[in-house]
Amino acid sequence: MLVLDDLLFRPIVGIADALHSLALDECYDIDALEDERKELELLYELDEIDDSEYDRRREDVDAEIEEAREVHRRLTSGRVEVREL
Amino acid sequence: MTGASSSSSRYVYGIVSADDGLEFEAEAVGGAGQVYPIRYRGLAALVSNVEEDAGAFERSDEDATRHDDVVREILLRDGGRTVIPMRYGMIFERDRALTNVLRASRPTLRRTLRELDGALELGVKLVRGEGQSVEQSAVEETVDRTLDPSSERWVENDQFSDRLVLNRSYLVDREARDHFDEGIEALSQERDDLKIRYSGPFAPYSFVDIQIGGR
Numbered sequence: 001m002l003v004l005d006d007l008l009f010r011p012i013v014g015i016a017d018a019l020h021s022l023a024l025d026e027c028y029d030i031d032a033l034e035d036e037r038k039e040l041e042l043l044y045e046l047d048e049i050d051d052s053e054y055d056r057r058r059e060d061v062d063a064e065i066e067e068a069r070e071v072h073r074r075l076t077s078g079r080v081e082v083r084e085l
Numbered sequence: 086m087t088g089a090s091s092s093s094s095r096y097v098y099g100i101v102s103a104d105d106g107l108e109f110e111a112e113a114v115g116g117a118g119q120v121y122p123i124r125y126r127g128l129a130a131l132v133s134n135v136e137e138d139a140g141a142f143e144r145s146d147e148d149a150t151r152h153d154d155v156v157r158e159i160l161l162r163d164g165g166r167t168v169i170p171m172r173y174g175m176i177f178e179r180d181r182a183l184t185n186v187l188r189a190s191r192p193t194l195r196r197t198l199r200e201l202d203g204a205l206e207l208g209v210k211l212v213r214g215e216g217q218s219v220e221q222s223a224v225e226e227t228v229d230r231t232l233d234p235s236s237e238r239w240v241e242n243d244q245f246s247d248r249l250v251l252n253r254s255y256l257v258d259r260e261a262r263d264h265f266d267e268g269i270e271a272l273s274q275e276r277d278d279l280k281i282r283y284s285g286p287f288a289p290y291s292f293v294d295i296q297i298g299g300r
Contacts, residue, residue, distance in 0.1 A: 039246040046280050074094060 028068035037061045094142075095123065095183055097156050099173045099288065100194050103129045105166040106167065111155050114148045123180060125187040128194055131168075132183070132208055135176060142176055149173050153217050159206070160288045161191040165259065169194060169202050169286035171221055171293065195296060201293070203259050205286035209269070211250040212280040224250050224276065231272040235264035250279060254291040262286075 040061060044054040096114045101107075106122030106129030113120055113133035122129035133155075135142065152173045159168050177183040187194070208231070213219050228251060232239075235257065242252040257265045273281050 006089055035243070035245040038243075039248070042210065042212065042248075043175060085155060 028071045030065060030072065032070045033061060033065045033068055037065065089224065091110060093131040093136050094178045095180060096185065097171050097177065098131045098133070098152065099131050099159055099168040099170045100187075100198070101131060101159065101166055101240075102198055103127050105129065105163065105168075107133070108160070108166055109158065109162060110148050111158060112151055113155055114151050115142075120159075123183055128187050128191060128226050130183055130187060131155075137176075144174060144176065151194075156288045157286075157300045158232075159288045160286065167198055167203060168288050169197050169201065169293055170290050176214070190295070193267075195202050197293060197295060201256075201289055204288040204289055204292070205262065206251075206291055207236075207255045207257050207265065207283070207285035208242075208287070210211055210252045210282040210284075211276065212248050213250050214278075214281065215248070219250055219279065221250065224279070227275050228253075228272060231268040231275070232265065233270050235261045236294070240246050242291070254287075 037058070040049075040054065040057055043049050049057070096117070098120065099120075103122075103124045103126075106119040107126055108119070109122050110118055111133070112118070115133075115135040115137070117135065120131055120133050123132055124193075137143075153180035156168065156170045159166070209228070211224060211228070232255060235259065236255040238255045239255045242254055244252060255265070269281065269283050
């Protein structure tokens with residue numbers, strides 16, 4: 001019975017893990033956010049955006065990167081808590 | 086004064102020839118103020134002290150910038166020198182561990198120092214206007230014709246934006262720098278429909294692929 005439970009349960013966990021990982025990468029794609037930051041710096045260096053626009057957008061993208069890193073840290077730390085809202 | 090302390094770890098910026106093992110004050114990683122050499126048989130690792138052990142080191146954008154600034158200072162200070170740059174975040178908890186790595190990697194490090202002798206890295210980005218279409222092969226032909234004669238080699242970098250037509254790092258000998266600048270000028274005249282972002286000099290990060298121990 002124990003073996004049967006394992007066999008039935010593991011594929012489901014595997015799919016759930018994969019879906020979770022995909023969702024995580026989609027919502028908190030650090031590489032894409034870092035590309036966005038590099039593009040922002042490039043446009044600023046080329047004088048296509050001014051100081052105030054650069055500061056505003058840079059603050060936003062930095063906050064998003066920090067949030068994405070924090071989410072990745074939490075969800076890969078092995079101390080994930082799932083709650084029903 | 087060496088700034089060395091037996092109680093802290095060593096943060097490594099780069100490897101130079103022992104003759105180039107300079108010491109200077111700097112705003113270094115983790116708030117340290119002194120960069121100094123740890124030598125081993127013809128090589129020197131340029132380091133600063135960090136209080137944390139390797140496991141406790143917290144990465145930050147500020148420290149990444151300090152790392153880059155120190156490496157650039159090593160590259161250019163007092164007429165400059167050849168440096169093998171280390172990646173941000175490399176820490177050794179004991180000097181012995183660092184010298185062991187220098188000993189084990191010595192042939193590779195010495196060969197790399199010879200290969201990079203006198204070389205700088207320069208960045209070239211060509212950027213199209215919003216919605217502008219360009220013929221990629223024609224751009225590359227012009228870039229190769231104007232820049233290749235004064236550079237030793239180049240590598241392609243990330244296409245992190247749709248606006249980028251070309252993003253390359255060039256390895257250029259210090260003596261050929263003026264010639265390369267002339268190439269950039271010629272390129273900007275021939276392709277005045279594109280914006281050029283020319284940056285550097287940097288230590289030759291893009292042309293070194295050495296993994297050494299530490300963290």
